[in-house]
Amino acid sequence: MPCLNEAETLAVCIDKAQGYLQRSGVVGEVLIADNGSTDGSQQIARDHGARVVDIAEKGYGSALMGGIEAARGTYIIMGDADDSYDFSALDNFVERLRAGDELVMGNRFRGGIEPGAMPPLHKYLGNPVLSWIGRVLFRSPIKDFHCGLRGFRRQSMLDLHLQTTGMEFASEVVVKSTLGGLRVSEVPTTLKKDGRSRPPHLRSWRDGWRHLRFLLIFSPRWLFLWPGSVAFFLGLIGTLSIAFGPFMLGSVGFDGATQVYLAALTVVGYQAILFAILTKIYAQREGFRIPRSRSFDKLEKRISLESGALAGAILFVIGLVIAIVQLVQWSSSGFGELDATVTVRVSVLASLVMMLGAQTMMAGMFLGVLGVGLKRRP
Numbered sequence: 269m270p271c272l273n274e275a276e277t278l279a280v281c282i283d284k285a286q287g288y289l290q291r292s293g294v295v296g297e298v299l300i301a302d303n304g305s306t307d308g309s310q311q312i313a314r315d316h317g318a319r320v321v322d323i324a325e326k327g328y329g330s331a332l333m334g335g336i337e338a339a340r341g342t343y344i345i346m347g348d349a350d351d352s353y354d355f356s357a358l359d360n361f362v363e364r365l366r367a368g369d370e371l372v373m374g375n376r377f378r379g380g381i382e383p384g385a386m387p388p389l390h391k392y393l394g395n396p397v398l399s400w401i402g403r404v405l406f407r408s409p410i411k412d413f414h415c416g417l418r419g420f421r422r423q424s425m426l427d428l429h430l431q432t433t434g435m436e437f438a439s440e441v442v443v444k445s446t447l448g449g450l451r452v453s454e455v456p457t458t459l460k461k462d463g464r465s466r467p468p469h470l471r472s473w474r475d476g477w478r479h480l481r482f483l484l485i486f487s488p489r490w491l492f493l494w495p496g497s498v499a500f501f502l503g504l505i506g507t508l509s510i511a512f513g514p515f516m517l518g519s520v521g522f523d524g525a526t527q528v529y530l531a532a533l534t535v536v537g538y539q540a541i542l543f544a545i546l547t548k549i550y551a552q553r554e555g556f557r558i559p560r561s562r563s564f565d566k567l568e569k570r571i572s573l574e575s576g577a578l579a580g581a582i583l584f585v586i587g588l589v590i591a592i593v594q595l596v597q598w599s600s601s602g603f604g605e606l607d608a609t610v611t612v613r614v615s616v617l618a619s620l621v622m623m624l625g626a627q628t629m630m631a632g633m634f635l636g637v638l639g640v641g642l643k644r645r646p
Contacts, residue, residue, distance in 0.1 A: 269349040270331035271300050275307040277351040277463040282316040285355040294362060300349070301335030303327070329430070329437025336425055345419040350462035352385060353417040360455035361419035370424040370450040373410050373442065374417040374457030382460040398480060402439060405487040408446040410454060414438045417457050424450055436482040443486055488544040496540025503534030511617040524612040531620040538624055542631045545571070549635065576632015584625030590618035 269281060278300070285298045298318040302310050303326060313320050323334035332346060343365045347353045353374070364372040381391060399413040416438070428444040430437065445452050484491045506522070507530045509515055514523040549571075594614055 269298070269300055269347060270303060270328060270335065271305055271309050271313070271349045272303040272331070273305045273307045273309060274349040274464070275305075275309050275312055276465060278309050278312050278349050279316050280351055280463070281347075281349045281355055282313060282318045286317055288356045288358050291356075292359070292362065296341050299335055299339055301331040301338070303331040325433065327433035327437075328435050329433040329440070332437055333430055333433075336422060339422055342422060343419060344422050344425075345417070347417040348462075350464050352459055352462040354458060354460075357458075358419075361417075364453050364455060365419050365421070368451055369453045370421045371441065371445045371452045372419040373412060373452070373454045374415040375412040375454040376415055376457055376459040377412055378454070379456030379458045382458070385459045385461045398439070398483070401480070401483050402442060405483055405490055406443050406446050408442060409452060410442050410446075412454065413442050415457060415459075420445075424448075432482065434478055436478045439482050443483070485547070488547040492540040492544035492547070496537045496544060499533050499537030500541060501537070503530045503532070503537055506530035507534055507617060507620055511613050513613075524609055524616070527613060527616050531616050534620060535623055535627070538627060542627060546631060546634060571635060572632070574632070576635060577629050580625045580627070580629030580632060582625070583628060584622050587618045587621030587623075587625060590614065590621065594618065 269278075269285075271278060274281075282298050282300075288294070289296050289298075298313075298316075300309070300313040300318050300320045301323050302313070302320055303323050310320050310322075321335060321338040323331045325334070335346070336344060343362075345358055345361050347355060361372050361374075376386070377396075386395075395412065395414055399411055402408055402413045403410070418441070420441075424445070425441070428441075428448055430440055430444065432440045442452075507527055510522060510524070510527040510530070514521055516522075594611070
């Protein structure tokens with residue numbers, strides 16, 4: 269149980285867990301991962317037979333990860349120490365763990381949410397929406413991503429190299445377990461109103477945003493690659509089309525002004541694509557994405573500082589040649605007045621190709637930075 273000033277409810281939670289161990293015959297311990305309590309929670313835990321581990325680094329995720337590392341059992345069931353979950357009713361979790369599941373999530377929407385136990389904002393918007401996004405992005409079977417009561421195989425969690433320190437740790441466990449091919453399941457869980465007189469540590473908008481940010485950044489394909497690809501190809505096709513002259517779409521005509529905006533759309537889309545690729549490479553090298561994508565591994569091997577710089581240089585030179593041809597044509601006319609519309613069309617195209625080339629070269633250089641070998645501290 270993660271703990272930060274839970275003196276009001278900690279004892280009853282520990283007693284319920286101890287009672288379950290005795291009743292079920294499960295060999296285990298109650299471990300309190302204390303995150304700097306100042307209300308005497310540590311002594312209360314010891315008085316009720318629990319082992320206390322002090323976790324110096326602040327945060328929900330830090331406390332849980334510290335507890336996981338300090339635990340001695342093969343399996344762990346974690347839950348909040350606010351008496352909102354019933355630690356005397358864990359049979360469903362133990363049954364699924366013994367059946368071979370590596371992560372067993374509680375589902376409060378299936379088990380029941382008592383009146384006042386969950387704010388309406390969380391019940392009808394926050395949890396359902398974030399869980400739906402997680403299922404869509406990662407093809408996860410879990411329908412309650414943020415249930416605080418869950419069981420898992422300890423070594424399986426350690427192998428996932430969990431990183432986050434805040435409330436988004438709850439999402440990270442589900443996402444990485446799904447990506448890692450772990451056996452995942454859900455069991456009904458009842459949520460009741462917690463027994464504390466003070467407000468919860470959870471901050472709805474701040475922590476909700478952290479969960480959403482984690483889900484989106486952890487899936488750059490949906491956030492950057494697909495939208496960026498649509499923007500890039502739409503902008504590029506439009507820019508090239510107008511470079512050869514204005515065209516009509518029904519009764520609407522498109523010319524130089526439209527081309528400028530389409531070129532900007534192309535640049536933004538291309539930047540999104542590059543960001544998605546670089547984010548994925550960084551995540552793979554840091555061990556964030558599990559398992560590694562074989563198709564992306566092949567692409568990564570073909571992308572390097574040198575190949576990026578070469579491709580970027582070729583694009584830049586093409587744009588520069590177009591610009592030089594324009595300059596020569598201008599000089600041949602004695603640097604006199606030009607057809608502004610035609611000149612702008614070609615200038616926009618030349619500028620776009622040079623910008624894409626520069627972006628490609630810089631992306632290649634950044635990839636080179638990611639590839640610098642560093643000695644990792646233990």
